[in-house]
Amino acid sequence: MPNEGSYDKNMTLERIKAADPNLLGKVLDFTHRLTRNKFRFVVGTRSGLYSTAWFTRGIGNSYYIGARPFGATMKISLHDDENCRLAFTKEGIAAMKGQGLDVPEDRAFVEWYRNPAPEDGAVHAVSLIFPTDYLRLPAPGASYRKPVLIIDAAPPGKAIEFGFFFSREPQATAMPKFLQIGMPLVRTTLDNGEVVWVVAREIEFDRADIPSEERWAGNVRFHDRAAFLEPGAVERDLTTTFWNSPNDGESLRVIEIGGVTASVQDGVPMFRIEPTR
Numbered sequence: 001m002p003n004e005g006s007y008d009k010n011m012t013l014e015r016i017k018a019a020d021p022n023l024l025g026k027v028l029d030f031t032h033r034l035t036r037n038k039f040r041f042v043v044g045t046r047s048g049l050y051s052t053a054w055f056t057r058g059i060g061n062s063y064y065i066g067a068r069p070f071g072a073t074m075k076i077s078l079h080d081d082e083n084c085r086l087a088f089t090k091e092g093i094a095a096m097k098g099q100g101l102d103v104p105e106d107r108a109f110v111e112w113y114r115n116p117a118p119e120d121g122a123v124h125a126v127s128l129i130f131p132t133d134y135l136r137l138p139a140p141g142a143s144y145r146k147p148v149l150i151i152d153a154a155p156p157g158k159a160i161e162f163g164f165f166f167s168r169e170p171q172a173t174a175m176p177k178f179l180q181i182g183m184p185l186v187r188t189t190l191d192n193g194e195v196v197w198v199v200a201r202e203i204e205f206d207r208a209d210i211p212s213e214e215r216w217a218g219n220v221r222f223h224d225r226a227a228f229l230e231p232g233a234v235e236r237d238l239t240t241t242f243w244n245s246p247n248d249g250e251s252l253r254v255i256e257i258g259g260v261t262a263s264v265q266d267g268v269p270m271f272r273i274e275p276t277r
Helices: 013-019 023-035 090-098 171-179 213-219
Strands: 039-044 054-059 062-067 074-078 083-088 108-113 123-131 149-152 158-167 183-189 195-204 234-243 252-265 268-273
Touching (some): 171 195
Parallel strands (some): 123 252
Antiparallel strands (some): 039 054, 234 252
8 A cells, every 4th residue: 555655745736736637637537537437456666566457346236256367267256145255267277177187166266145234334354465575476557447556565464455345335334434443445335235345454464374385395285296397497476365265254365475486306396485584
């Protein structure tokens, strides 16, 4: 999120307008393109290290969240019957089968039920967490038709959290409540009247929230085991995600981590996670 020192306090709105009379129109145009179909966002540092670009989209009574690299393969789906899933898409499963890969019988990695959206207050359904020390990717691609909102990374040792909340409370009274916990970025009204709010905030990040390399390696499933890595080969600076398994009424918590090194030793996959600093 923008920091106090990221702008010139003496650069008043009048001076900006004088420098660019079309500024307001450009801002409104960017906002329209940003929210008309999909809200796309990324977390980045001043030194040029970024997270994966993520997108959100409301369709009918459902709301979807995904990362652009695997958006056609897997996504988070939040439905109007309160059923929530982190799962492979049907298209993703079909593509994997077409490549002869090993696919699961159940498409869902995680499935749970959120609470109904209240008339007063909100229900927290999902959090996406981006620790600054593990940002590794280059700047995302963007275009006029597909703009990406760049959110400033938190200071080292901390993270930016995007919370996704369901509510039926009017904007006038809901907004002040969200401002107490973070910065509301965008809201999407679904056909059934529920409103999904995306709220960003800076949080502390505990390295212990990342599974140990040993525990991670023991739970990894490879859909193409033979093609993972040749013995002795090493892949560096990979980016991956970890998530919890929420009970009904709880929220999904997804953490994106870069700086992963993968290798094979004596036929066993090995992983190492190294922070940037």
